[in-house]
Amino acid sequence: MTVSSLDYKTLEERSLRVREHVIGLSTNGGCFIGASLSAVDLIVYLYSEFLNINQSNLADPNRDYLFLSKGHDVPALYGTFVELGLLEKTRLQNHLSTEDHIYWHPNTNIPGVEFHSGSLGHLPSVAIGVAMDLKICGSSNKVVCILGDGELNEGTCWEAILVASAHKLDNLIFVVDRNFFQANARTEELIPLEPLADKFLAFGAAVKRVDGHSFTELHQAFSAYPFESGKPNVVIADTVRGKGLPSIQERADRWFCNFSADEVEQLLLELHGQHQTTLTSETLIVR
Template sequence: MTKDKLSELTARSLKVREHIIRMTAGGGCFIGASLSCVELMVFLYSELLNVDADNLDNPARDYLFLSKGHDVPAMYGTLAELGFISPDRLTQHLKSTDSIYWHPNRAIPGVEFHSGSLGHLPAVAAGVALDCKLKGEANQVFAITGDGELNEGSVWETLLVANAYQLNNLTIIVDRNQFQANIRTEELIPLEPLADKFTAFGCAVKVVDGHDYTQLEEAFKGVPFSDNKVNVIIANTVRGKGLPSIEARADRWFCAFNDNEIQQLFEELHGHAAAIIESESLTVR
């Protein structure tokens, strides 16, 4: 990935995080999980998916299903930055005059399917992938899940069926931020060794840093990983990424902040981003 492209994506991620922070007002949002998913969402829509604001109904488009629907502020923010919806529309978050609320709604351009009840959309994605295969079409189908969502048996049932039909046009992306709601995954129902579990269910698996655009590019350009297996990308992420005061905190799952708190978070976000840039600059020197 070129330095200019990396700078462009990093700047876009910062803007998306600003949108997420703003959406904590007026009733709150699931900020922790949304912040962990930003780079995934920005990379997919900016660099990978054959879909944009002008081809939403194109039958040749790629499909993205956000199964961990509570991450939708990251999706909304990305769609706003890429012109699918007006950024001003995000101010309607949780208002009865719009469909911008806590989970994806197909009334929002770019949202393929409603979600909210965890464990449902991998099966929907598999159905779409099978339909594309039967029609001989080249569409790629992606579903983003949470790691806590993997406690749902429907996810694993879907993988059995999808691999039986050799759906190598289906990619499951796990936002592995180590938390579900207000507890660590490994403290409730341990998932590790997670990659081995997916392999045992017949999938081809890669593990990446979900905040590293270079690693994401390298992983996704290899899709499909196999001629006859479902692709799985486990993206290791940090809940609350970009705001050190809430990173990896179980109690910062859902937050509602007032205007003063939001301003403080903006300052923290930009201060942290500037410190990272300076650190990387010093390293290069």
């Protein structure tokens, strides 16, 4: 597919609906809403345009693989699953219920989830193992691992890049959701990451940096896969925490929120540009 033939309307509408699902999960126990909203467009693009993953091939060895290392973005993943028919919408109502497996991190009991996550920094190594196996078997499957930028403070991430470079895993793509926040602090004020692209280049990766909310830029980058033969691929996607909700965008205190049903309705109106809400610190739980 060329850039000009991208169905922008479908992608934008799908992202909007996924953001609705994310907002819906921010009540009755809450979710990591800010980080989830920053990753929506990335996840929607990957599943809609790049990855060979669909309802009929979830157990097919010829499918592609996505590992959500920043697992607290799972509302965006499950919202995308709903929109693509991989997950029943009604199951989102079971969020945090002991009757289902819908909670704050991916669970492999949900079809389409390749590996559970929890402590940050672990899934790059899992993705490497799968990518190596595919190389040995001569398979052409793609392996994508989505990382948070704050997650890059874990040394295991950089060890993984070194191993991926050593084994020339050009079938592996690390995608960094670069929203410039780690939990409730700005990354550059806590442990600065920039110049981030140069760091990945120094570790032997081929790197592209894009606007993570631009389907055009995402498509241009991923259409160039593999970026360089024999090198792991890295996409640094610059994003906005809380994207779509001006009242919580780029706010350090909005990484985890537990809103009331009324506040969720206000946020849905805001998402659709019908209402600007003001939410005080008393309206959320921060963990």
